[in-house]
Amino acid sequence: MRILVLVKQVPLSSDVAIDEKTGVIKRESGETKMNPYDLYALETALRLRETHGGAVLVLTMGPPQAEAVLREAFMMGADEGYLLTDRAFAGSDVLATSYALSQGIWKLGDFDLIVSGKQTTDGDTAQVGAECSEFLGIPCVTSVQKIVAVDANSITLECDTGATVEVVRMQLPALIGVDKDILQPRLPSYLRMKKTATRPINRLTLADLTDGDANHYGLKGSPTQVQKIFPPEVSKDFVRWDSGDLALQLYHYLEDHKFLQERI
Amino acid sequence: MSTLVVHQEKITDAKALPGLCPFGAIIADAEGVRISESCRMCLLCVKKGPAGVFELRKDDAPARIVDKSLWQGVLVSIEQRDGVIHPVSLELVGKARELAQKARQPLYASVAGLGLDAVGLELLAYGIDTVCMYEDPALQLFRVEPHTAVLEDAIGFLKPAVVLVGGTPSGRMLAPRAAARLHTGLTADCTVLDIQSNGDLDQIRPAFGGNIMAHIRTPNHRPQFATVRYKVFDMAHTVDIPTGRIVRRSLPPAKLVSGIEVLEVHPKGVGSYIEDAQVLVAVGKGIGSQANLGLVEQLATVLGAQVACTRPLVENGWMDPRKQIGLSGRTVRPKLIITCGISGSVQFVAGMKGSEKIIAINSDPNASIFKTAHVGLVGDLFEIVPRLIELISAHGASFLHTEEANSHV
Numbered sequence: 001m002r003i004l005v006l007v008k009q010v011p012l013s014s015d016v017a018i019d020e021k022t023g024v025i026k027r028e029s030g031e032t033k034m035n036p037y038d039l040y041a042l043e044t045a046l047r048l049r050e051t052h053g054g055a056v057l058v059l060t061m062g063p064p065q066a067e068a069v070l071r072e073a074f075m076m077g078a079d080e081g082y083l084l085t086d087r088a089f090a091g092s093d094v095l096a097t098s099y100a101l102s103q104g105i106w107k108l109g110d111f112d113l114i115v116s117g118k119q120t121t122d123g124d125t126a127q128v129g130a131e132c133s134e135f136l137g138i139p140c141v142t143s144v145q146k147i148v149a150v151d152a153n154s155i156t157l158e159c160d161t162g163a164t165v166e167v168v169r170m171q172l173p174a175l176i177g178v179d180k181d182i183l184q185p186r187l188p189s190y191l192r193m194k195k196t197a198t199r200p201i202n203r204l205t206l207a208d209l210t211d212g213d214a215n216h217y218g219l220k221g222s223p224t225q226v227q228k229i230f231p232p233e234v235s236k237d238f239v240r241w242d243s244g245d246l247a248l249q250l251y252h253y254l255e256d257h258k259f260l261q262e263r264i
Numbered sequence: 265m266s267t268l269v270v271h272q273e274k275i276t277d278a279k280a281l282p283g284l285c286p287f288g289a290i291i292a293d294a295e296g297v298r299i300s301e302s303c304r305m306c307l308l309c310v311k312k313g314p315a316g317v318f319e320l321r322k323d324d325a326p327a328r329i330v331d332k333s334l335w336q337g338v339l340v341s342i343e344q345r346d347g348v349i350h351p352v353s354l355e356l357v358g359k360a361r362e363l364a365q366k367a368r369q370p371l372y373a374s375v376a377g378l379g380l381d382a383v384g385l386e387l388l389a390y391g392i393d394t395v396c397m398y399e400d401p402a403l404q405l406f407r408v409e410p411h412t413a414v415l416e417d418a419i420g421f422l423k424p425a426v427v428l429v430g431g432t433p434s435g436r437m438l439a440p441r442a443a444a445r446l447h448t449g450l451t452a453d454c455t456v457l458d459i460q461s462n463g464d465l466d467q468i469r470p471a472f473g474g475n476i477m478a479h480i481r482t483p484n485h486r487p488q489f490a491t492v493r494y495k496v497f498d499m500a501h502t503v504d505i506p507t508g509r510i511v512r513r514s515l516p517p518a519k520l521v522s523g524i525e526v527l528e529v530h531p532k533g534v535g536s537y538i539e540d541a542q543v544l545v546a547v548g549k550g551i552g553s554q555a556n557l558g559l560v561e562q563l564a565t566v567l568g569a570q571v572a573c574t575r576p577l578v579e580n581g582w583m584d585p586r587k588q589i590g591l592s593g594r595t596v597r598p599k600l601i602i603t604c605g606i607s608g609s610v611q612f613v614a615g616m617k618g619s620e621k622i623i624a625i626n627s628d629p630n631a632s633i634f635k636t637a638h639v640g641l642v643g644d645l646f647e648i649v650p651r652l653i654e655l656i657s658a659h660g661a662s663f664l665h666t667e668e669a670n671s672h673v
Contacts, residue, residue, distance in 0.1 A: 011288060011472075030288050037592075063291065063300035090268075090289070090303040094450050095443065122287070122472055124591060125452040127491075130408070130440035139523035140408055140441075143433040156527070161406070162433050163345070165530045171523035180592065181585055219267070219305050223449030223485035226306045229286070229478045232470065232610075242629065242642035247651035250623065250641060251659075257621065259543065259567065259600050260659055 001054035001150070003045040004108065006101060006116045006129065007038040007073060009066040034069040037117030039076075039185035044147065044178050045115050046077045046186070052150055054112070055079045059104055061089060061097060067201050074196035075188030081199075082108060086206040091219030098131030100217050103209040105136060113155065114175040118142075126177070133175040141170055142177030267321050268303065272296050274316045281317070284309045286476065306478075332425070332462050335486035337393075338364045339424035341415055341439075342375040343406075343432060344383055351499065352430035356492060357390050358500030360428055363459040369425060370394065371508075374418035376403040376411060384510045391503040395510045396421060402520035405529070406434040412441040413519035419446065421513065424487050425463035431493035443489040449482035450489040455496055465490060474591060474614030494539060495597035495618060538587055543569035543600045546589055546616070547577065550605015550626065550645060554582040560604055563649050566656040572596065574612050590615040604645045608633025625649070 012031035045056045058073040060066050061084040070081030084104040092100060105114065114133070119126035126142075133140035146158035148167060156169045157176065170176075206212055215221060241249050254260050275281070278292040289302035290309060297317075299309075309318040338360040343350040357373065364371040373387050376398040387395045396418040402410050415438060419427060429439040431453050443450035455477075456468035465488045467480045482488040538544060545564040551557060557571075564571045573583040575590055589596055591611040597618040604625050606612065613636050616622070624637035625645045634640040641648060 030282055032288065061301065063289075063302055065291075085301060087299075087301070089301045090299060091305040092301070093304075094440065094452070095447065098440075098444060118592075124471060126436055127440040127450060127452050130437045131444040131450075133408075134412070134441045134444035140437060141524065142437055160433055162350075163532065165532060166405075166526055167528040167530075169525045169527055174523065218301075219303075222305075223447075223482045224451055224480050225483060226304055227466075227479040227481055229306050229308070229471075229476050232474060232477050238634070238638060238640065240634065240640045240642065245651075246625075246641045246643045247648045247655060250639075250648065250652055251655040253623075253639060254567075254600075254656075255659070257600075260656060 001048055001052045001112045002057070002110065003048055003054060004057045004059055004105060004111045004114045005038070005042050005045045005073070005078070006114065006132070007042065007058055007060045007069050008035045008120050009033070009060065009062050009069045010035045010120055010122045032065070032068065034072050035117060035120045035122075037119055037121070037180055038069075039117075040178050040180050040182050041115040041117040042073055042076055042078065043183045043185040044176075045113075047183060048113070048147065048150065057082065057108065057111075059084065059101065059108065061085070061092075061100055061104070070201050071193075071196070072188055074199060075193045076186055077189075077192060081201045082204060083201055084204045086217075088206045088214040088217050091222060092217065093222035093224040094125055094127050094131060095223055096217050096219075096221035098128050099135055099221060100209075101128065102132045102135035103211055104204050105132070106210055107204060107208055110173070112172045114138075114173070116175065116177045118177060118179055129175055129177045136173075136175070138173050138175055139170050140175040140177070141168060144176045144178045145182055147182075268299050268305070268307075268310070269319045269321045270297050270299060271317055271319060274314070276314065281309070281313065284313050286472070330484055330486050332464075332486065335423050335425040335463060337370040337372050337422060337424040338367075338426045338428065338459075339372040339374060339418065339422055339487070340392075341418075341427065341429045341435070342373050342383070342387065343430050343435060344375055344377055344380070347377075347379060347383055349383060349386065350430060350432060350494075352432060352435075352492070352494040354390065354500045355494070355497040356428045356430060357387070357392065359457055359492070359497045360426070361391055361500060363426065363457060363465075367425075367459045367461060367463055369463065372396070372418075372422050372424055374398070374415060374422075376400075376414040378404045388506040388508045388510065389502045390500040391506065391508070393508045394422065395508060397510055397512050398514065399512070400514065400520060402522070405526045406438075407522040407524045407526070408434075408437045408441055409522045409524070410515070410520045411438050412445060413515055415442045416445055417513060417515060417519075419487055421511075426459070426465050427487045427489045428457075429489065429491045431491040435491055439489050439491045446487070448485040448487060448489060450491070451480045451482070452491050454490045454492050457490060457492070464488075470591075470614055472610075474610040493595050495595055532586075537594075538570050538572045538589065538596055539594055541570040541572075541596070541598050543567050544572045544589075544596060544598045544602070544616075544619075545569045546572045546574070546601055546603045546606060547583075548574040548603065548606030548612075549576050550607075551577075552605075554580070556646075557582060559646070559649055559653075562653050563602070563604075566653055567602075569600075569602075572601075574606055574609070603633055603637070604649060606633055607631045608636055
């Protein structure tokens with residue numbers, strides 16, 4: 001199987017806060033990591049390679065330093081890494097990101113399966129995988145909890161539809177979005193790090209894509225625009241109890257607010 | 265359309281500049297300061313950075329201008345299964361009606377499946393002007409390709425300014441597929457929606473695990489897609505006299521083809537969804553050990569509540585992942601939630617801040633959960649909870665006693 005995993009570099013911590021006076025974002029550090037949900041996607045791909053053979057390729061879009069996540073993928077066992085990087089991609093929203101990724105995927109050739117994580121920890125949209133599948137014209141299923149079977153033309157999956165769990169068979173090629181906890185991701189290996197330290201990372205820029213029109217990417221290719229960002233509101237009416245018989249105060253509160261009546 | 269330009273000559277302290285950007289898009293190295301692919305065009309660097317260093321250079325008129333007057337109305341893509349409408353769809357109808365009234369535009373719905381007569385009438389009762397209905401065996405269960413074709417057809421027929429889709433597992437496939445097909449904008453998991461008189465949708469959504477709120481618009485494309493999670497908005501109200509109409513439409517067989525075959529459908533454990541609970545007792549790391557979970561379970565029992573938890577407890581294997589509240593878990597909106605030993609990470613709070621009453625028990629007076637809570641108890645949960653269980657049990661006992669006494673009369 002030729003499997004492609006979509007990964008993203010995200011800030012190490014999403015603990016960002018906005019200074020309410022200045023509107024400037026306070027961040028602990030500029031450190032980054034692989035989006036934790038992508039580890040499950042990568043693990044899924046690596047297990048499929050173990051049982052069905054083939055190769056695992058990893059694609060990310062980002063600045064040159066996003067190479068780091070591809071190196072991390074090598075340490076987990078990925079075979080090839082591709083970095084989609086170009087100033088023209090700056091300011092990409094869901095549509096422009098998905099379009100650029102799908103163009104990059106075309107460039108890399110045919111795949112049997114494309115695997116993405118549930119969502120990223122910075123944008124949290126969980127929509128890029130499905131948009132890619134639309135641009136690629138292949139079926140997609142997300143919220144995948146288990147790979148049941150794989151044969152030459154199809155993959156059978158168990159997925160969470162909210163109220164039910166469905167077992168579906170999907171024709172290949174296809175895209176799947178896997179839930180966290182589908183499989184426990186392996187740890188990066190030091191040995192593999194040593195072995196892959198000099199493995200080249202392939203860069204793709206706008207000029208490499210079939211659609212080389214910069215207007216289709218980045219800010220120009222993004223229908224959505226951020227008007228402003230601001231801190232979330234905090235609750236206003238707040239009572240604090242820190243002395244006396246706290247349990248009794250709470251009991252009376254629950255009684256006053258009729259939380260104790262209906263039950264009995 | 266515009267681009268960001270960095271004026272190198274005006275930079276005095278290059279090292280300070282990367283810190284301006286929440287997305288880490290400003291790079292300062294030997295080549296100077298530049299803006300990377302991570303840029304989201306939030307323009308904080310222009311507004312908050314040193315004067316003149318970052319400039320927003322506006323290009324000529326946008327490449328594509330949409331005639332907004334041709335796109336009127338708010339369309340809700342209804343999710344239904346076996347004739348039962350998902351409650352998130354009705355919440356969206358409620359919000360859509362508000363938006364449509366404000367912008368003086370029609371309210372639309374589209375629904376696909378089999379045997380939808382009752383569903384159509386139910387939708388009209390909520391004051392929808394036009395319901396586009398698609399009935400076909402191929403549409404009985406959700407599969408992304410045929411359902412995307414349905415939404416595409418409904419949009420082509422109705423030409424709505426706004427399309428709202430529930431942030432359910434299937435909605436999260438449908439909305440991006442349809443938005444990509446129409447090359448338009450999609451804003452996921454909106455928590456606030458408002459509309460301008462020209463039909464521009466104001467969308468507010470959390471990012472960075474809820475640490476930042478972003479206000480997003482889709483000013484030059486139609487329709488504007490937004491998804492909203494279950495329990496973010498209030499249910500729609502019915503109208504006295506429905507005046508809308510049902511339009512039955514069908515798709516050519518080629519549009520109904522899918523590469524997906526549903527082999528089996530298994531119901532999940534019934535009645536155990538934390539999303540549906542009116543009262544929740546949520547437990548976090550402060551509980552200390554798995555053995556102590558019995559305490560919160562007892563509290564839940566006496567309150568007629570369900571137990572939910574934070575991510576670390578799921579990661580420890582102490583609780584079922586389906587019980588996890590938060591951005592990576594479930595969003596809940598119960599009438600009452602009592603958090604025990606939860607510090608209140610933003611990702612947790614994002615999943616429960618819509619709760620009507622939030623009571624937090626935590627021994628750390630500075631725990632951030634107190635910023636979200638309505639009532640904060642600064643104290644040891646191992647003292648408070650057992651005594652509370654005792655008090656409530658006694659209340660129940662006395663109540664039962666009275667009942668018993670009455671029955672003897």
